[in-house]
Amino acid sequence: MRRLVWAVVLAAGAAPALAAQGSTAELLGQAHQFYEGLEVERALPLLRQIISPNWPFEVTRDQRVDAYKYLGACLAVAGKRDSAVLYFRAAIERDPFTDLDPSLFTPAQLATFAEARRRTLAVAVRPVQRGRVDPRTARVTFTVVATHPALVDVKLSAIGAGSPLSLFQGTMDGVREIAWDGLLADRRLAPAGRYTLGVVGRSRVTGASDSARVYFDLRHEVAALEDTLPGLDRRAVLPERISVDAARRDVAKGLGVAAAALLITGAANGDLGAGERGGADVIAAAAAVTGVVAFLVHRRHGAIPENVAANARRRVERDSANARVRGRNADRIAATVLLVSPAAGEGTAP
C-alpha cells in the first residue's frame, strides 16, 4: 500500500514536465494544422503564445525557431510584410540554417523570407558529426552558412597550440560545405587533440559582422607500432681492444707452449734420449717469441680486428633491422585513420 502511495506521488510530480513538453509540441502541432488549413487567424494566437515570455512550458530552440518561422509565414500571408520580416529575422538569428521549403510556401512568403535574410547577417557552422575518416581517401566535412552575401573566413585551430589553418576565405551566400584533408599548414597529419572551427563573416550588404565556433576532438586510430631494437650495450659487443691483463696472459700462454714442448722432449723420453730435441726447441722458441711479440704488439696497438668487424656487423644488422621497423611503422602511421567527435568547449582533450 505504501508503495502504491509513493508511485502515485512520483507520477504526480513527473506529470507537469511531461505535460509541458506535450503542451508546446501540441500547440505547435495545432498551429501547423490551422496554417495548413489556411486558418491563419487561428494559428497566429497559438504561435504567439509559444514565443510569449509568459508561456509557462518549456520551449526548445527548434520549437521556438519553428514558431517564429510560421509566425512570419502567417503574417506574410496576411499581408503584414514588415511584421513577417521581423519574425523571420528572429528565426534566422536563432538558427541561421533556417530556410523555407519552396514546395510548401508561397512566392510571397519566400520573398519576404529572402528580405529577412538580406537584413540579417548570421553565420553558423553545424556541430561536427561523429565519424571515422581515412585522410588518404576521404575528408572531414564542415557545413557553414551565411544568411546573405558576406566575406567569410573559416579557420581551424588546435586548442592551445599552433597557428590557425585557413580553410576558406571568400564571399559566400547560403550553405557551403568545406572539406578538410586532415593536414595542418605544415602538410603533416593533424595531431590528436581538441580543435575549434571558427567562422567570421562580414556582410557585404549591411556591413554587419557575426561569428560562430564549434569544437571537436580528433583522435588517431593507428595499428600498434613496433619498438626498435635498443642500442648495443657493453654486454652485447665484443671487446675491441685487448686489455693489459690479456696481453700479459699472451706471454704466459707462449711460455706454456714452450714449457710443454720442453717437457715432452725432456721428461717424457729421457731414457731414449731426447727425441728430435731440435724440433722441441724450435717450438719452444717460437711460442716464447710469439707470446712476447703478441704482448708487445697488443700493448702498442691493442685492437682486435675480428671483434671490431664483428661489432660493426652487429651494428649494421641492428641498424638495418631498425630501418625495417621504422619503415613498417611509417606505413602504419601513413594509414592512420582520424576519429572525429563533437566537443563542448576548450576543455581538456581526450
Add this chain to the structure above:
Amino acid sequence: MRAAGVIAGAILSAAPAAAQRALTVAPLVSLAEHRVDAGFGVERSLGPILGGVGTVRFSPRVTVAVHALGGSLFGSQGVLDRDVGELGVEASVITVPWLALEAGATRRAYSTKLGRQTWTLVGLGATARMAFAGNAIHGVWRAALLPAVSASGLRGPDRAFRAATGLAYRVRTTTLGVEYSLERYDFPAAAGVRRLEQLSALTLLLELRLR
C-alpha cells in the same frame, strides 16, 4: 704411400656428400725421428713425412678428421732405412670452448728391406686450444693415451701415449700450424730385454678452409 693415396681419394670423393658441412684440408710436412731400443742400443732414423688431414665439421661441436701420411726414415750408423705410411681417423667433441675430447684409430706400417711391420693404434685424448689475445693465434696442447696398441711380431706395450704442443696462426680462412709431437711405447720385457720405441716429429701444417 699407396695407403695415403687411398685416403686422399676417400677425402675427395666424400667432399660432394658433405657439401653443406664445413670442410678443411691441411697438407702437412713433418720431420720425423724414430728411436727404438730393443736391447742393442738406441737405433735412430730420421726423415721427412708428407701427408694431409681432411676435416669435416658436422656441427659446431663435432668434427671428424682423416689423415694420411707417408715418408722415408733414413737410418744412422748401420740402421736400416725404412718407409712409413699411416692412415687414421679421429672424431672430436668440443666440451668447453677451449677443450675437445678425441678418440681415434690409426693404422701404421713400417717397411724395410727385411720386412714389414704394421701397427694399429687406438687412442683417447684431449686437445686444449687457447687463443692468444686477438684470436689470431692459438696455443695447442694435446695428450692422448693409447690403450690398445698392436704391432705385428710384438706383444702390446705396457705403456703408450702421445703428446704434442704447438701454435696455430690464423689468417682469414687459412691457418698455419707448427707442432712438436711425440709418441712413446714401452713394451714388456722379453728374455730380460725391454723394448722402448718412440716417434717424434716437428710438423708444419697449412689448414685451408674450403667451405
